[in-house]
Amino acid sequence: MEIQWHLVFYTLLVGAGVGVFALVAISELMGKGKQYHMSGSIISLVLLALGGFASFLHLQHPERGANILGNFQSPITQEMYLAVVTGLFILLYIVMIKIEASTLSKKVMAGLGLVFGILLVFFSGLLYVFPARPAWNTLLLPLIYFTSSLSLGIFVLYSWIRFKKLEEKAVSDFAMKALSALLILQSLLLVGYLVFLSANPYPDPTRSIGRVMGGDLTAFFWLGVVLVGLVVPLFLVFQSIKPKAGHSLPPLTIGAVGILATLVGGVAFRTLMYLLGTTVEKF
């Protein structure tokens, strides 16, 4: 099917929003990073809203959107409610900061937003796991959605912290360690996805490993998904964790290039998914 660009950006923006909030929530739970809890949460909400807007643009008849509300058995309806609940917890967390609520209540709200956000990101990828499309029928797909979009979100907040000079070394270090873990996990997941493609129970040239490893999608995969989406961010992260004397990159450069690279990589993987996403039977 055609690439659904609005959904590509929906999943990426929502995941990035949750990635931003994840770092805020974890630093809240760690009792650190007070200076950017409010601004980080607002950035997170803005990203979630932008994602929601992209999803809205995807609909051909948004004026009939109310029909979604009562249809709880549909995974799309469930996802919508999950997004609303996540947004609500983040909003409540912002309110709690504003009214200077107790530390415990802020921690509880941050924790709830984090848990529902993580569920939302995973679920937004899980929606595409259809037996109908053999190249999508794997849990590796939502996991790669998860790692790619959360990485983007963490780079966004890292850049914001550095831009506003709100630096708390412990949090920056934690962000970089989280990024390295996510990106290493993503590389393992990508290897797993290639293995999955090669062992698919419904083989077809349109979704074969051959398209990715020597066919028309080879350059796209290696340049977009691997080089830009994985190698560049990993290089930036390791530059930040262990800078070489005289060759260290400025933190803002690391943040900005990291945002761009993870954004391109996230779009590239999602695009690849559509390009490989042919149905079990041709029509």
Add this chain to the structure above:
Amino acid sequence: MKKPAILIDLDRCVGCQSCTVVCKMENDVELGEFWTKVVHMGPYGKFPDLQMYFMPKLCQHCEEPSCVDVCPTGASFQREDGIVLIDHNKCIGCQFCVMACPYGVRHLDKRSGVVTKCTLCAHRIDAGEEPICVKSCQQRSRIFGDLDDPNSEISKKIQAAGDKVYTLTDTGNHPKVRYILQKADWKG
């Protein structure tokens, strides 16, 4: 309860595409899109032992339709007799049903912004007639009837064909269209 379905005898189909054409005319299918079409299978094998056949494809009106399960508005639904339809007044054009269909038989109608597909000519069935593709099949390759009635023509044909009755790949949705192929090897 009746279980209306289509049986296609592939040994009779000559790939004339008349079903494709009349379906488009009857249902005003968008230019460039199809609710049914005939796919060439093969030729397979090694000369001179070659095989080929024609394979009409359409919505399978599955017993467990994955398109209905994912629909967030209830626009895709299954009637009591098992026919899978789309309420175009409820469809928001999200296309998740298109993604969930293993057979690629759904598409977004760009004129109306809703998803469309074969209705098994439910409007004709409700008026006591056969689907237009069945009526117009000059080879009598397509047979319409009640799968739950052991005395219907479709049930008798299925019984007579024994293990030469096939369905498209079942990914858990249980496709209902039956295919008979005796003169060549089934390639799906």
